[in-house]
Amino acid sequence: MRPTQIYYEANIEQYTLGKELKERFSDISWIPIENHNNIEELRTKENSEFRNLKQLLIIGTRKTHKYVENHKVSDYLVPYTSSGCTAMCLYCYLVCNYNKCSYLRLFVNREQMMDRLIRHSNRSDKELTYEIGSNSDLILENTITNNLPWTIENFMKSLKGKITFPSKFSMVDPLLSLNHQGRVVFRMSVNPELIIREIELGTSSLDKRIEAINKMVEADYKVGILVAPIIMVDNWKELYTELFDKLEAELSQKMKKQMFIEVIFMTYSFVHRKINAEAFPDSIDLYNKDKMTGRGMGKYCYRNNLRIDGEIFIHDELERRFGLGKILYIC
Ligand code: SF4
Numbered sequence: 001m002r003p004t005q006i007y008y009e010a011n012i013e014q015y016t017l018g019k020e021l022k023e024r025f026s027d028i029s030w031i032p033i034e035n036h037n038n039i040e041e042l043r044t045k046e047n048s049e050f051r052n053l054k055q056l057l058i059i060g061t062r063k064t065h066k067y068v069e070n071h072k073v074s075d076y077l078v079p080y081t082s083s084g085c086t087a088m089c090l091y092c093y094l095v096c097n098y099n100k101c102s103y104l105r106l107f108v109n110r111e112q113m114m115d116r117l118i119r120h121s122n123r124s125d126k127e128l129t130y131e132i133g134s135n136s137d138l139i140l141e142n143t144i145t146n147n148l149p150w151t152i153e154n155f156m157k158s159l160k161g162k163i164t165f166p167s168k169f170s171m172v173d174p175l176l177s178l179n180h181q182g183r184v185v186f187r188m189s190v191n192p193e194l195i196i197r198e199i200e201l202g203t204s205s206l207d208k209r210i211e212a213i214n215k216m217v218e219a220d221y222k223v224g225i226l227v228a229p230i231i232m233v234d235n236w237k238e239l240y241t242e243l244f245d246k247l248e249a250e251l252s253q254k255m256k257k258q259m260f261i262e263v264i265f266m267t268y269s270f271v272h273r274k275i276n277a278e279a280f281p282d283s284i285d286l287y288n289k290d291k292m293t294g295r296g297m298g299k300y301c302y303r304n305n306l307r308i309d310g311e312i313f314i315h316d317e318l319e320r321r322f323g324l325g326k327i328l329y330i331c
Pocket of ligand 1: 084085086087088089091092093094135136137168200203
C-alpha cells in the first residue's frame with residue numbers, strides 16, 4: 001500500500017516501529033494530529049469521500065487495552081496493532097462501529113501489547129486462545145508493518161496459549177517459515193468469486209485465498225475456513241454450491257482432514273446503506289426489504305424463515321462434502 005497522506009501522533013518516534021514507518025514513507029506528506037480517535041477534518045468528510053479516506057494511513061499508539069471475553073474460536077478478543085483496513089467490503093462491520101473512520105490505523109506500541117498478552121496467558125491456569133484480528137486484517141497490515149512475524153516469534157516466548165486471526169488476503173509467504181509451534185490458528189474467509197469481486201472490494205481473489213490456505217496448512221499451521229458473511233443475493237444457493245464444489249476440489253487433502261468451519265450470515269445497517277449509496281453508487285444494494293428485517297439500532301438481518309432455510313442448506317452442503325463435525329457454529 002502507498003498511502004496518499006499519513007496522519008500521525010507526535011510520540012510515535014519513541015517506538016521502533018514508529019521510526020521505521022517514518023523512514024519508509026519519508027516521501028509522503030505527514031500531518032500531525034492530537035489523537036487518532038478523533039481527526040476532525042476526516043470525521044466531517046462527506047460519505048462520497050469514503051474511497052479517498054481509505055487511501056490514508058493513520059499512525060498512533062493504542063491507549064485502551066481491554067480484553068473482551070469471547071466464546072467462539074477464542075477465549076478473548078484482544079485489541080492489537082491495527083484497526084480498520086484499506087479494503088472496502090460493502091458490509092464491513094468496522095464501518096458500523098467506526099463509521100467513516102474505518103481507514104487503516106496502525107498502533108506502534110506493539111511491545112506494550114505483546115507484554116500484556118504474554119503476562120495474561122502465563123497467569124492463566126488453562127491454555128487460552130486470543131483473537132488478535134477482530135479490529136482489522138492482520139495479513140494486510142503485515143504488508144506495511146511486518147508485525148506478524150514479530151508477533152509470532154515473540155508470542156512463542158509465552159509458556160502457553162494460542163493466537164488466532166482471520167483474513168481475506170493471501171499474502172501469507174512471510175509466515176511460512178516461522179517457528180509457530182502449532183500455537184497459531186489462521187482462519188481464511190471465503191465467498192463466491194462474484195461476491196468477492198462486486199462486494200469485497202480490494203480483497204484477494206478466491207483462487208489466491210485457496211492457494212494461501214493450502215500453503216499455511218503445508219507450513220503446519222492450524223487452519224479454518226470462515227464462510228462469511230453469507231449474502232443472500234438472487235442466485236445465492238447456486239453461487240455457494242459452486243464455492244463449496246471449488247473448495248472440495250482445490251483444498252489439499254491435509255487441509256480437508258484438519259479443517260474447521262465457521263459460518264456467519266450477513267447483517268447490514270442503515271449506516272452502510274447511506275455510505276455505499278454515496279460512495280459506490282453503481283454497486284449492488286445489499287439491503288432487500290423482502291428478505292431482511294430490523295434488528296435494533298438501524299441494523300438489518302435476514303428474516304427468520306429465510307435464515308432457517310439458509311442454515312439447513314449451508315449445513316447440509318458443507319457436511320456432504322467435508323464430513324460430520326467440521327462446522328463449529330452457524331450464526
Ligand atoms: S477485509 Fe475485513 S476489515 Fe477490511 S473492509 Fe473487508 S471486512 Fe472490513
